[in-house]
Ligand SMILES: Nc1ncnc2c1ncn2[C@@H]1O[C@H](COP(=O)(O)OP(=O)(O)O)[C@@H](O)[C@H]1O
């Protein structure tokens with residue numbers, strides 16, 4: 054017992070700053086967002102409207118939650134729960150891997166295992182540590198909610214739902230730590246799991262059945278596969294039902310049992326999945342610096358293309374649902390039009406909104422290609438390549454070309470998916486040119502982000518990663534959600550996404566597109582040309 | 594003889610830090626040139642400028658008589674480079690990295706010859722090419738870069754502290770490869786912070802400190818600068834005879850051993866005397882770079898160390 058306490062205390066000491074930041078930061082975020090929500094959507098009418106839009110456009114539901122009426126608590130739960138659970142999930146899996154596989158990988162676990170504490174007790178301590186951290190997270194979030202004047206019972210249910218989904222993620226993190234040899238492998242599988250849990254419940258919400266008043270949704274089956282989904286089933290503030298939480302708890306218990314069974318039979322430092330041996334010789338792709346840039350960016354391309362395909366499919370396949378919703382609640386069409394800023398039929402408006410999200414995905418993919426160039430430079434592998442016959446200018450030019458290609462691929466894949474999904478629409482033929490135009494209209498804005506990221510890389514290399522993500526994130530919020538949230542026009546206009554052409558209402562205005570095309574190409578060209586004078590900026 | 598590397602008044606500033614402060618040195622064709630200096634002296638910075646990876650703040654550097662900054666890619670056809678801190682792609686195996694670098698250097702023209710050279714090098718360096726980059730230790734990453742460098746013939750090999758992660762056995766393998774490329778007429782620039790490491794290989798060395806050259810010449814010429822330490826078991830009966838030996842410096846008797854230093858070019862002169870005295874447990878320690886710095890730049894040593902740590 055005392056040994057367990059020693060191990061536990063060591064974990065808490067080591068994590069105290071990091072966990073305090075996660076827990077208090079998340080609770081503060083909850084507090085601040087709820088205050089903001091209540092001041093933006095104080096009126097019942099505003100809430101009805103935003104819920105109507107969310108239910109009509111579906112994608113918003115992916116990033117929000119299950120609509121459950123317009124009462125203060127239920128509305129806040131709808132807007133924020135899944136997001137907070139995502140934060141808790143990341144905190145939990147990182148915690149689990151940090152104290153298990155990471156320790157083994159670095160050889161510290163071996164020193165502990167050689168003491169009377171043995172090989173099993175450290176895992177037990179990590180389980181307790183993870184549970185405690187999630188109890189604290191749930192408690193502080195509940196306090197933040199109560200501090201905002203929300204009903205105490207509902208807030209406690211919300212907190213409990215966060216704690217339980219977090220414990221499920223701790224269990225999954227521990228499980229991946231058994232599977233992989235490296236903490237990197239374990240972390241990437243468990244982060245994928247957390248994101249999948251978030252997206253599954255998002256899909257469940259988006260594909261759910263709306264109620265007649267357009268204020269409630271019954272989630273579809275994908276939500277049943279996600280710990281975050283079970284958290285939403287509690288219906289905090291309305292149903293206040295804790296029984297759905299038993300399922301993620303049982304999942305966690307079973308997984309932790311499995312973890313101990315695995316730990317008992319395997320060697321210290323070993324893993325269930327042996328590290329795969331690589332090939333002894335390079336394949337044909339790795340025969341030029343362009344091939345190298347392409348290979349390094351393939352995983353990035355694949356993941357964003359998958360997102361593009363999913364969004365494209367939803368764009369057209371859900372349009373019949375929208376038709377119905379718009380007939381029932383005509384104000385939805387007004388809000389949609391406000392979002393895209395033009396006169397449009399309901400299906401066109403719908404395609405336009407979805408493809409603006411495809412545009413964000415493609416832009417993120419392009420930004421990540423620029424970031425990849427920076428990672429190569431900071432890591433030191435760019436030095437190896439530039440030590441051969443590859444000129445600096447050509448090196449960056451090739452990243453630019455790869456960036457343009459990935460944008461085109463993400464957009465093309467989403468267009469094809471949109472055409473495939475149009476089969477269910479009332480008039481598929483008329484939707485196809487609309488989808489193609491909407492996908493093509495995203496290209497200029499994406500080129501602007503690619504060019505901007507490369508410019509930052511060329512002139513302020515150490516800021517590439519931070520600036521790249523921040524710019525695309527802020528621009529996405531302003532350009533796509535800004536109009537829906539009624540942000541001031543000048544602010545929205547700062548975002549390149551706001552200038553993407555909107556193919557709707559017959560006439561399409563391509564002016565913004567041509568401007569951005571010119572700006573994007575110019576930015577890329579300046580960045581590449583500047584490599585003539587730029588030396589390698591390694592590290593930092 | 595043609596000059597392969599030449600710098601004149603080379604300057605490099607990183608903000609306030611002055612990494613190179615008027616560096617002059619040159620390497621002739623066919624030479625194995627040791628480039629010595631304590632950590633932070635500016636060796637890697639010089640090498641990166643010579644390869645066109647960094648740009649000089651002032652002064653001049655030429656490689657094969659051309660400007661490495663503007664003609665980098667073209668000059669690299671003739672150069673094999675092993676960076677000081679080898680980074681590999683975490684997801685590619687060592688074999689993939691070696692092939693990739695060879696292809697980027699244009700070394701795949703004769704595939705069978707290349708494959709034979711690669712196989713032989715993998716064998717002598719005892720390197721498993723199937724491991725992923727992230728799984729290699731520092732020494733093994735270095736071996737990957739060395740195999741890639743030696744697998745394609747080059748006119749100039751630029752190796753930045755290439756043996757710092759290798760064990761003594763591998764150092765011998767490395768020395769043999771250097772001998773081999775030198776016999777083929779290649780020029781080698783070999784940086785190190787340990788004098789004895791380059792002694793075996795290099796005819797000429799340049800020693801730098803805080804971004805400036807402090808000594809340059811053949812090893813024989815530099816011998817006078819260094820002293821070799823001689824030590825043996827103390828025998829009180831012979832104390833007077835030892836003290837009477839001419840040409841000894843810094844004589845001390847400590848923990849039962851006698852220690853003194855002699856000029857490195859005069860070590861052989863002492864051996865008959867020591868034989869006559871019948872000394873026990875004799876050790877002769879070669880001079881170290883640290884020694885040289887202590888002896889000749891002793892008053893300035895402290896700031897050097899501080900810089901190295903910075
Ligand atoms: N990119 C850089 N930014 C700032 N200072 C640097 C950078 N690279 C090297 N320096 C500084 O320049 C000096 C020389 O470094 P370096 O050439 O790496 O030395 P060596 O290779 O001889 O150990 C050191 O003081 C180092 O801190």
Ligand SMILES: [Mg+2]
Nearest residue numbers: 636637677754
């Ligand atoms: Mg160095």
